[in-house]
Amino acid sequence: MRDMAVIPQELLAWYDRHARVLSWRTPPGGTGADPYRVWLSEVMLQQTTVAAVKSYFERFTTLWPTVHDLAAAEDAQVMAEWAGLGYYARARNLVACARTVAQLGAFPDTREGLAALPGIGAYTSAAIAAIAFDRPETVVDGNVERVVARLFAVETPLPAAKPELTALAARLTPQARPGDFAQAMMDLGATICTPRSPACGICPIIPHCQARAQGIAAELPRKAPKKAKPQRRGTVWIGLTEDAVLVETRPDKGLLGGTLAFPSTGWDGSDLPPPAPADWQELGLVRHVFTHFALDLTVATGRLTATPQRGNLVPLGRFDPSALPGLMRKAWVLAQNPFPATARDNAPPWQTPATRDR
DNA sequence: GTCCAGGCGT
DNA sequence: ACGCCTGGAC
Numbered sequence: 001m002r003d004m005a006v007i008p009q010e011l012l013a014w015y016d017r018h019a020r021v022l023s024w025r026t027p028p029g030g031t032g033a034d035p036y037r038v039w040l041s042e043v044m045l046q047q048t049t050v051a052a053v054k055s056y057f058e059r060f061t062t063l064w065p066t067v068h069d070l071a072a073a074e075d076a077q078v079m080a081e082w083a084g085l086g087y088y089a090r091a092r093n094l095v096a097c098a099r100t101v102a103q104l105g106a107f108p109d110t111r112e113g114l115a116a117l118p119g120i121g122a123y124t125s126a127a128i129a130a131i132a133f134d135r136p137e138t139v140v141d142g143n144v145e146r147v148v149a150r151l152f153a154v155e156t157p158l159p160a161a162k163p164e165l166t167a168l169a170a171r172l173t174p175q176a177r178p179g180d181f182a183q184a185m186m187d188l189g190a191t192i193c194t195p196r197s198p199a200c201g202i203c204p205i206i207p208h209c210q211a212r213a214q215g216i217a218a219e220l221p222r223k224a225p226k227k228a229k230p231q232r233r234g235t236v237w238i239g240l241t242e243d244a245v246l247v248e249t250r251p252d253k254g255l256l257g258g259t260l261a262f263p264s265t266g267w268d269g270s271d272l273p274p275p276a277p278a279d280w281q282e283l284g285l286v287r288h289v290f291t292h293f294a295l296d297l298t299v300a301t302g303r304l305t306a307t308p309q310r311g312n313l314v315p316l317g318r319f320d321p322s323a324l325p326g327l328m329r330k331a332w333v334l335a336q337n338p339f340p341a342t343a344r345d346n347a348p349p350w351q352t353p354a355t356r357d358r
Numbered sequence: 359g360t361c362c363a364g365g366c367g368t
Numbered sequence: 369a370c371g372c373c374t375g376g377a378c
Contacts, residue, residue, distance in 0.1 A: 047364040086373035
């Protein structure tokens, strides 16, 4: 490559004019970003879009303005506030990380020190080091992989291409303003160099893009073929008394770990019994797609006729469905409104009465 | 409806 | 390499 240094220069000039304004950011060229806010936003942004993160970030920083406040929070309240964001291991690691940092007194200011903390891996450690501590680290997320694959027309499919893309991104990273450069690359990937239909016409570094020159920008990065998701099924029981509902906290490890849930069978063929005797009535089906399988969950409700064998009875006045992950929220909504007209009308008798999604 | 994007831990 | 969730694009 002739002069790689010109690419970051031109990208930073674009970022100075077009940086997205986000509440966890300082303006381009600024310094003194709060490591706590950078860390919190970056963890929320793992696998999650900016649009989805905004309200959660405001809520968390209002409830817990500093890492010490978060370190002192109840686990259950953090899990409840995280509900809906997904990937709940992030919330458990968030609390563990906050407590470690509170013990240390402050966030480590190097990539290596940050990467030793729970929930902080290669991407997040480099991002915090660059953005909050001005370290010239190479920040590689999915946006950066896509931008770099196109700039250099890398044909190797992901994930095998990752080391190659990281090395190319490292050659681009400038010694000055590494945090702004990282955010510029991610803004470019999120707003212009998008996965489908990239807006090459307004790209600030289009003269340097080899994929565009070859007419293959929209086809990169290539990806290894993904495999089909297995279909699984199970039953979830929403048990009621006069004034309470039966819930449980799922085990910390595994699917929906540590979240609030209604008792259910296993979803892989393991066949747990109902959590209590009750006049169980099947209401219908809720469908949900996870990373690695699709789930059809039969929803049953009933009035308990004896003490439950598992779970806890929570008074309906203190039960907040927004503290449930998406799947369980769907089941709750179905139980509130079991017969939507669209699914009920003309349903043949051999089909489930209220089959629907949502 | 279906497809797809997106980091960390193990 | 796989397990982990949701929302937005099509």
